[in-house]
Amino acid sequence: MLASKKILLIVGGGIAAYKVLELVRRLRERGASVTPVLTRAGEEFVTPLSLSALAGQKVYRDLFDLTDEAEMGHIQLSRSADLVVVAPATADLMAKMAGGLANDLASTLLLATDTPVLIVPAMNVRMWTHPATGRNRAQLAADGVRFVGPNEGDMACGEYGPGRMAEPAEILAAIDSQLGDKPLAGKRILVTSGPTHEPIDPVRYIANRSSGAQGTAVARALAALGADVVFVTGPADVPPPEGVEVIRVETARNMASVVQTALPVDAGVFAAAVADWRVTSASDRKLKKTRDGVPALEFAENPDILKTVSHLEEDRPPLVVGFAAETEDVVANATSKRTRKGCDWIVANDVSPATGIMGGQENAVILITDDGAEEWPRMPKELVAQKLARRIADALAD
Known part of the structure; x- marks a missing residue:
């Protein structure tokens, strides 16, 4: 949690500034206080009133506000926070910071501060890849x-x-990593994520609709709590989190081999949607339509990674968490899966097309443990991940 932590939030100009409102709300939910500083360019995209209402604080805008100078002073304002966050950090703001310029309140605060600074760049792709921005970044x-x-x-x-x-969840995780408590410090946790691709031929494969978003969010949340995370991911749609060890795989057999090599760990979270079957004899050439009709494909069962790890005599993690994506009888099927696989917890959800969960931004899960089934409300996948990470930290602390 970020209770009693003080964040000085500098809002730059750019269409992405709208995301800052969600960030402020989430920071307040976690107990942090937020003091907003709004640049003139930022005012073109968010209003002082909206920022002030969400932050519960006055919004600072003018370097030469004599009343504020008498009461606090821009030097004190720059040093009273635990962390300075610049979001969005435009190319102009980055250039000012790199060059030591101080011609408005935001740049003056950044030059005067002795507090750690976290910036969230946002700009046109050509501006980001321009050599000048590269020099400033370095x-x-x-x-x-x-x-x-x-x-x-x-x-x-x-x-x-x-x-x-x-996204706000990524920024929040970075702030958490910088300022939050670290109950998982010294713990090594394995997380699997994404789908697997089982080849039919060089251009075709068997897969599923998993985006990897939930597993990625879990890895990010665990790292924010101080864990040393080994992130084993199939070909996911979402990029892997920063600050973790990333191992990319393609097939279920690849993933099983990497998981075995990564052991021992303090906990294993198996969020990957691993294909149950593979083609026994994948062609090394693209299959062509012929007069013989549809080619016959023979299948073999893939390794059951969750069951294998759960039943290890040596190197079994103290806590093994599986995931169950169901389309009917969610609790009954997931409870049966937990018993059959031998894992400690199952995180179950309904992925029927009508829910929009598989590949979507939200999740509604049921945590199944020895104590029974605990239903969580529908929420963004990042919040599901944070709640699960906290529960894992509590379990490993017992």
């Missing part, structure tokens, strides 16, 4: 400034590439 990193993002994706300007501002 200088800021050398100065000890930490970065979150940017991500790759669609831009408001219609272009695609790196420069998209990180």
Whole structure:
């Protein structure tokens, strides 16, 4: 948690500034106090009133506000926080920081502070990849400034590439990593994520609709609590989290081999949607349509990673958490799976198409343990991950 932590939030100009409102709300939920500083450019995208209402604090805007100078002073404002967060950090703000300029309140605070600084870049892809921004980025990193993002994706300007501002959950995880308590410090945790791809031929494969979003969020949340995370991911849609050991795999057999090598660990979280079957004799050439009709495919069962790890005599993790994606009788099927696999917990959810959960941004899970089935309300996958990470920390502390 971030209770009693003080965040000085500098809001730069850019369409991504709207995400800051959600960030402020989440920081307040976690007990942090947020003092907003809004640049003139930032005012074009979010209003002082909306920021003030969510933060519960006055919004600072003007370097030469004499009343504020008499009461607090911009030097004190810059040093009274536990962390300075700049979001979005535009190319202009990064250039000012790298060059030591101080011609407005935001840049003056950044130059005067002796507090750690975390910036969240957001700009057009051409601006992000420009050599000048690269030089500024390198200088800021050398100065000890930490970065979150940017991500790759669609831009408001219609272009695609790196420069998209990180999502509030990613920023929150970085802040947590910087300031939050670390109940999992010294613990090594394995997380599997994403689908697996089982080849039919060089261009076709068997897979499922898993995006890897939930497993990625779990890895990020565990790392934020101080865990040393080994993240084994299939070909997921979402990028892997920063600050963890990432091992990429393609098939179920690849994943099983990597998992075995990663042991021992203090906990294993098996969120990957591993394909149950594979083609026994995948072709090394693309299969062609012929007059003989549809080719016959023979299947073999893939390794059961969760069951194998749960039944290890040596190197079994003290806590093994499986996931169960169901479309009917969720609790009954997941409870049966927990018994059959031999794991300690099962995180179950309904992935019927109508729920929009598989590949979506939210999840509604039921945690099944020795104590029974505990239903959690539907919430963003990042919050599910944070709640699960806290529960894991509590279990490993017992």
